[in-house]
Every structure is written in C-alpha cells, then in structure tokens.
Amino acid sequence: MRTRIVSILQREEPLDEVEVAGWVRTRRDSKAFSFIELNDGSCLRSIQIIADADLPTYGEVSRLATGAAASIKGKLVPSQGKNQKWEILASEVRVLGECPEDYPLQKKGHSREFLRSIAHLRPRTNLFGAVFRVRSRLAHAIHTFFQERGFVYVHTPIITGSDCEGAGEMFRVTTLDPHAAKRQHDADDFFGRPTYLTVSGQLEGETFACALADIYTFGPTFRAENSHTSRHASEFWMIEPEMAFCDLQGDMELAEEMVKALIGDALTHCEDDLKFFNQFVDKGLLERLEHVVTKPFERVTYTEAVEILLQSKQSFEYPVEYGLNLQSEHERFLTETHFRAPVTVCDYPKDIKPFYMRRNDDEKTVAAMDLLVPEIGELVGGSQREERIGLLEENMRAHELSMEDYGWYHDLRKYGSVPHAGFGLGFERLIMFVTGVANIRDVIPFPRTPGSAAF
Ligand code: 4AD
Ligand code: MG
Numbered sequence: 001m002r003t004r005i006v007s008i009l010q011r012e013e014p015l016d017e018v019e020v021a022g023w024v025r026t027r028r029d030s031k032a033f034s035f036i037e038l039n040d041g042s043c044l045r046s047i048q049i050i051a052d053a054d055l056p057t058y059g060e061v062s063r064l065a066t067g068a069a070a071s072i073k074g075k076l077v078p079s080q081g082k083n084q085k086w087e088i089l090a091s092e093v094r095v096l097g098e099c100p101e102d103y104p105l106q107k108k109g110h111s112r113e114f115l116r117s118i119a120h121l122r123p124r125t126n127l128f129g130a131v132f133r134v135r136s137r138l139a140h141a142i143h144t145f146f147q148e149r150g151f152v153y154v155h156t157p158i159i160t161g162s163d164c165e166g167a168g169e170m171f172r173v174t175t176l177d178p179h180a181a182k183r184q185h186d187a188d189d190f191f192g193r194p195t196y197l198t199v200s201g202q203l204e205g206e207t208f209a210c211a212l213a214d215i216y217t218f219g220p221t222f223r224a225e226n227s228h229t230s231r232h233a234s235e236f237w238m239i240e241p242e243m244a245f246c247d248l249q250g251d252m253e254l255a256e257e258m259v260k261a262l263i264g265d266a267l268t269h270c271e272d273d274l275k276f277f278n279q280f281v282d283k284g285l286l287e288r289l290e291h292v293v294t295k296p297f298e299r300v301t302y303t304e305a306v307e308i309l310l311q312s313k314q315s316f317e318y319p320v321e322y323g324l325n326l327q328s329e330h331e332r333f334l335t336e337t338h339f340r341a342p343v344t345v346c347d348y349p350k351d352i353k354p355f356y357m358r359r360n361d362d363e364k365t366v367a368a369m370d371l372l373v374p375e376i377g378e379l380v381g382g383s384q385r386e387e388r389i390g391l392l393e394e395n396m397r398a399h400e401l402s403m404e405d406y407g408w409y410h411d412l413r414k415y416g417s418v419p420h421a422g423f424g425l426g427f428e429r430l431i432m433f434v435t436g437v438a439n440i441r442d443v444i445p446f447p448r449t450p451g452s453a454a455f
Contacts, residue, residue: 006042067099081386156201169195209242242422251421282436331377382423
C-alpha cells in the first residue's frame with residue numbers, strides 16, 4: 001500500500017519496506033544508478049529515489065520522463081545528500097503513465113498567465129500545489145472556527161429569485177430558448193419565474209439565524225460584474241455568518257477574531273507552504289501575517305476615513321468625497337500607509353448601501369462595516385440588519401422591492417423580530433492574503449472572470 005510522501009518525510013525511523021506513488025519532477029542518470037525526484041502533492045517537498053542499475057525493473061526507469069507517473073517500492077534510508085533527511089533505495093519501479101516530451105511543465109519558470117491557460121495541469125507545480133493545499137486547510141479552519149463556537153452550518157440555495165445586494169449583477173438561470181421564434185414569457189421558464197445564480201446567501205441565512213440564532217454559510221456565489229481587476233471573480237466562494245441578538249459591535253468583533261484565527265491556523269498548519277510563498281512570492285509575507293495575528297485591528301467610521309483621505313495630500317485616481325464609495329486605492333492607503341494594520345471602517349452613508357442595513361440614529365448612515373487588510377483592501381463586508389418593520393418597509397419602497405418577491409424576508413420582522421447582524425468574507429481574497437499571491441485567478445482552481453471561462 002502506498003504511503004504519502006508527507007508522512008514519510010515526517011518519520012523519525014527508517015523503514016525496510018515502503019511504497020510511494022506520484023509524478024516525476026526530475027530524473028538524473030549516472031552509470032550505476034538514477035536519481036528520481038517524485039512528488040505526490042501531499043506536501044511541497046518531493047522524495048528522492050535511488051534506482052540502482054542492477055534492479056530487475058531498471059528498464060522501467062528510462063521511461064520515467066518529467067511528468068510521468070510511477071509507483072516505487074523500496075527501503076527508506078537516511079539521505080546522503082544535505083537537502084533531505086530521507087531517501088528511498090528502490091527495489092521495484094513501476095511506470096503507471098508515461099509522459100511525452102510535449103508536456104507543458106517540462107520546463108520551469110512559466111508565467112502565471114501561461115499556467116492559467118493550462119489550469120488542468122498547473123496544480124502539479126510547486127506554487128499551485130501549495131496554494132490549493134492552503135485553500136483546503138483554510139476551508140477546514142473555517143468550519144472548525146464556527147463549529148467550535150456553536151454555529152450551525154446552513155446550505156443556502158445557489159439558484160434564487162432575490163438580488164441580495166441589489167446591484168443587478170446576477171446571472172440569469174433559464175431554460176428558455178434564446179433562439180425560439182415565438183416570444184417566451186417568464187411564466188414559461190423552468191421555475192415559472194425569473195431565477196438567478198445567487199450573489200450572497202445572506203437573506204436566506206437570516207431566516208435560519210432567526211431560528212437557530214448563530215449560523216454560517218460557506219458556498220459559491222456569482223456576480224455578473226464587469227470588473228477587470230485582480231480581486232474580482234465572477235464565481236467566488238463566500239463565508240457568511242449571521243447572528244441573532246447581535247449588533248454591529250459584536251459583528252466587527254467576530255470578523256476580526258475570525259481573520260486572526262484563520263491566519264493563525266495557516267501559520268501553524270501550512271508552515272512549509274507559507275515559507276515557500278515567503279521565499280518565492282512575497283518576501284514580506286510571514287512578517288505581515290505574524291503582525292496581523294498579534295496586533296489589534298484599527299477601527300474608524302466612514303466619516304473619519306474620508307477625513308483621513310482628504311488630509312493625506314495623496315493624489316488618488318478616484319475622487320474622495322463624503323457620500324462616495326471608497327475605492328480600492330483608498331482602502332489600501334488606509335490599511336497600508338496610514339494605519340499599517342488591518343482596519344475596520346463602519347457607519348457608511350445609507351445611500352451607497354443595500355436595503356437590508358440598519359439605519360443609525362443620525363438618519364444619514366447605516367450600521368455597516370468593511371474590514372480592510374494590506375495588499376487586498378476589502379476582505380469582509382457586513383452589517384447589522386434592519387429589524388424594525390417600518391424602516392425595512394421604507395427601504396424596500398426606496399429600492400423598489402416587491403412584497404411578492406421579498407414578503408418572506410419582511411415576515412422575519414413581523415414574527416418575533418430580533419436584532420441581528422452578519423458579514424461576508426471573500427474566501428479567495430483570504431487565500432490571496434495568506435499566500436501573497438496577487439491575482440484572484442491564481443487562488444481558485446478554475447477561474448471565471450469576464451470574458452473567460454475556459455475548462
Ligand atoms: O461586500 P459584499 O458584497 O457583501 C455581501 O455580499 C453581504 N451580503 C455579506 C453579508 O453581510 N452576509 O461581499 C462580501 C465579500 C467582500 O468583502 C469580498 O471579500 C468578497 O465578498 N467579494 C468578492 N470576492 C471576489 N470576487 C468578487 N467579485 C467579490 N465580490 C465580493
Ligand atoms: Mg462590500
């Protein structure tokens with residue numbers, strides 16, 4: 001039976017018999033033996049295998065080009081080389097799949113752009129192997145974080161009839177034939193009404209928070225937003241906790257605690273991969289992550305943030321003015337230059353925010369918050385929700401939301417309404433932050449962005 005390379009490399013004792021399987025990274029031949037570097041994706045490191053020319057199966061070794069798959073039995077012995085603790089003296093070499101010379105990863109040093117065009121092979125590189133191991137670990141850490149705190153995991157629907165963010169950036173889900181000769185009506189569509197891919201599980205999440213109190217969702221979300229940036233994807237994953245009996249303060253506290261806990265988890269459990277990123281992707285990464293775990297986050301109101309930006313004497317591409325959205329360059333100035341720490345901005349003007357946010361006593365702002373981190377900008381967006389039925393109705397009218405579509409959401413305020421709050425954390429942005437990888441296309445297995453949905 002095969003043993004994963006990660007567990008072999010952690011061993012304290014040698015082994016008389018061990019079997020590994022993986023893909024050949026390199027092979028070097030000398031007269032008397034061949035060195036094979038084999039990687040199975042279980043960790044960054046490969047294991048070195050020495051195949052003696054006297055082996056009965058030595059004929060197989062010449063078929064092991066870079067990229068070929070092999071299964072190898074042998075003896076685990078302390079390595080003579082100084083780069084590794086263990087190596088395997090092969091007793092049997094079996095080729096599982098040969099790899100011809102046109103293998104695109106034959107050569108090293110391909111650009112990230114090129115690697116995106118071979119998204120089916122790029123997980124076999126050091127960089128992408130590391131990114132996707134970290135992605136997996138963080139997904140686990142997210143569930144652990146919430147489960148340990150008694151939150152219930154809720155699966156909100158992917159096909160929905162409501163536009164949570166009200167931005168109209170939804171992908172329509174339909175079985176209507178766009179080429180049909182006869183005009184077709186919404187009522188003839190598959191669900192008898194227009195439906196879309198969800199932009200957020202929040203509204204459905206609120207219904208469960210108003211029953212199970214503390215819940216979270218973790219699933220894919222979709223936005224037909226024509227943003228060509230390194231931080232926007234058309235399909236991305238979001239974590240959305242929702243808490244009954246909680247206000248904006250509690251919401252901000254949870255978001256900050258969560259970011260710290262997730263980064264702490266990655267530092268503990270993804271040490272080799274993070275060291276690799278620190279060496280080859282972003283030299284300041286480990287220092288930045290340690291800083292985020294140990295230092296308190298800053299907090300400012302939107303009004304204070306606008307003051308800071310106006311007084312900064314920085315020249316920004318987009319204007320800074322009370323009532324306008326903060327752009328990514330503004331967010332990054334606040335967190336990277338001004339505070340040099342993650343910062344939570346709260347109490348935004350109500351006119352630039354969705355219908356569900358709770359109005360503050362000043363009548364001008366809402367109980368919203370965004371958590372900004374260096375290099376990324378907005379990592380988390382959340383708010384306390386409007387639980388007062390009259391004010392919610394006012395917002396629904398202002399946003400032209402119909403009772404027919406949103407009556408169920410309105411009901412939550414009619415039947416036992418409670419203060420509640422929640423947020424959404426963009427999973428890919430978290431992975432970018434933790435790995436230092438600067439483009440969202442390189443932290444999701446098969447990226448979907450405007451104009452691009454290969455594979
Ligand atoms: O700020 P957003 O739009 O908030 C919501 O959707 C709320 N309903 C969440 C809630 O309160 N439950 O999105 C939340 C986060 C952002 O802070 C960002 O990290 C990420 O989702 N995000 C994106 N990530 C990648 N590509 C995009 N196009 C993204 N849009 C938002
Ligand atoms: Mg937002």
